[in-house]
Amino acid sequence: MQRYLAFSDEVIQALAAGRPIVALESTIISHGMPYPQNVETAREVEQIIRDAGAVPATIAVIDGKIRIGLSEAELDTLGTSRDVMKVSRRDLPYVLACGKLGATTVAATMICADMAGIEVFVTGGIGGVHRGAEASFDISADLQELARTPVAVVCAGAKSILDIGLTLEYLETHGVPVIGVGQEAFPAFFAPDSGFAADFRFDSANEIAGFVRTKWELGLSGGIVIGNPVPATDAMPKTEIDGIIAQALNEAERNGIAGKAVTPYLLDRIKLLTEGRSLATNIALVKNNARLGAELAIALHGQSAQEARAMTVQG
Ligand code: PSU
Ligand code: MN
Numbered sequence: 001m002q003r004y005l006a007f008s009d010e011v012i013q014a015l016a017a018g019r020p021i022v023a024l025e026s027t028i029i030s031h032g033m034p035y036p037q038n039v040e041t042a043r044e045v046e047q048i049i050r051d052a053g054a055v056p057a058t059i060a061v062i063d064g065k066i067r068i069g070l071s072e073a074e075l076d077t078l079g080t081s082r083d084v085m086k087v088s089r090r091d092l093p094y095v096l097a098c099g100k101l102g103a104t105t106v107a108a109t110m111i112c113a114d115m116a117g118i119e120v121f122v123t124g125g126i127g128g129v130h131r132g133a134e135a136s137f138d139i140s141a142d143l144q145e146l147a148r149t150p151v152a153v154v155c156a157g158a159k160s161i162l163d164i165g166l167t168l169e170y171l172e173t174h175g176v177p178v179i180g181v182g183q184e185a186f187p188a189f190f191a192p193d194s195g196f197a198a199d200f201r202f203d204s205a206n207e208i209a210g211f212v213r214t215k216w217e218l219g220l221s222g223g224i225v226i227g228n229p230v231p232a233t234d235a236m237p238k239t240e241i242d243g244i245i246a247q248a249l250n251e252a253e254r255n256g257i258a259g260k261a262v263t264p265y266l267l268d269r270i271k272l273l274t275e276g277r278s279l280a281t282n283i284a285l286v287k288n289n290a291r292l293g294a295e296l297a298i299a300l301h302g303q304s305a306q307e308a309r310a311m312t313v314q315g
Contacts, residue, residue: 001115004096008069014055015117020297022049023068023113023121023151026060028286029075030084030103031264032124033279034271039079041283043072045122045290052294059112061087061095061102068116078103086260088141106153107145110223114149119212119300121151122293124286125189126225127263128158128167131249138262139170146223147174152212152300154226154293156285157187157194160245161266164194171225172199177215179208181228181292190236190281192229205295212300228292234284236277244273 007015014021024045029038046056057069060078067074078084078101087095087102089111095102104112106126113121127140146153158167168186171178180186180198188194202208212224248269257265270278 004064004066005112005116006065006067007116008057008067008071010055011057011069011116014057018301020054020120020294020301021057021116021118022054022290022293022297023109023116023118024049024056024058024290025106025109025121025123026058026070026078026103027086027105027109028124029058029078030081031086032267033282035079037279037283039075041286042075042079045286048287048290049122049294052291052298054294054297056290057113057116057118059104059109059116061092061100061104064096064099066092066096066112066115068112068118077101086264088260089145090141105140106142106155107140110142110145110149110151110153113151119150119152120154120293120297122154122286122289124156124282124289125159126153126155126157128162128164129170130262131161131163133163133166136258138258140263143167143170143174143176146171146176146225148222150216150221150223152208152224152226152296154228154289154296156189156230156289157227159189159266160191160194160242161249161263161270164188164196168196174222175220176222176225177211178225179211179227181208181226183229185229187227187229188238189285190230190241190278191238192232192235193238198227205292205299208296209299212296226292226296228285228289230281230285231288234281234288236274236281241270241274241278244270244278247273 127142
């Protein structure tokens with residue numbers, strides 16, 4: 001397995017020095033945001049993680065290797081190439097074996113982070129159960145990955161292009177805990193409150209670290225969804241975003257969009273229909289998640305469950 005991995009110098013040094021590392025996905029760069037904001041955001045998010053005292057590792061598949069940590073030029077390639085494959089669990093052997101360029105989704109990034117020994121992963125939003133999934137069967141592979149792969153995923157919840165209620169039901173069935181950061185509610189990406197409750201509320205990275213460490217030390221493998229709400233000043237009004245999402249969903253259906261194309265199509269339509277305002281919110285929430293992810297990686301670092309619990313009690 002290790003022969004498929006290639007680490008950047010920065011990550012090699014971090015591993016050697018035993019420093020906290022935060023994984024970042026690349027589908028958000030290639031399929032989630034337009035150029036040049038995608039590449040600018042990727043760079044800024046990496047810098048936020050460095051400034052907070054952790055080391056960023058953006059993950060992608062390049063020339064037959066899973067790259068853990070990318071150069072500026074590689075970020076640029078992912079952000080500008082037209083033929084970047086969106087890579088989830090099922091696609092990973094294909095891009096590697098065929099030497100294609102691949103951007104990893106939440107699911108694939110979790111797999112690669114786990115292979116590299118990275119416990120914390122920061123993204124914007126997770127995939128989930130799509131609206132109408134009872135007919136389309138469209139359920140993101142991200143949810144199965146959360147059920148099996150031990151990586152803590154910091155996100156701003158799930159977009160309401162999804163059926164958030166069914167997404168939470170699915171996660172419950174598969175034993176995936178969902179945390180609300182600083183609030184009881186599970187966040188809805190553009191808006192801080194989805195109208196659904198998270199399972200557990202924590203108010204600090206140390207408390208979250210205590211929970212995560214305890215889950216894994218119990219031998220309960222699998223991921224954790226850490227729902228970090230978008231800051232109120234960057235959020236979009238719920239009524240506005242709800243109307244736009246409804247329109248985007250209608251258009252997707254009319255145009256027969258299916259399979260892995262659904263999520264990128266909806267993201268692109270939402271961006272156009274909000275005249276870029278959704279993009280500003282998207283960028284702000286990813287940066288906000290990067291700050292929490294770095295704190296979490298630092299808190300988890302070298303911390304036993306007991307130490308974490310002690311910190312939680314003080315907390
Ligand atoms: N949701 C977003 N932005 C994104 C994605 C989801 O708000 O960029 C990307 C992530 O990489 C996620 C993937 O893992 O889409 C889910 O795709 P699908 O629904 O096809 O599983
Ligand atoms: Mn899908």
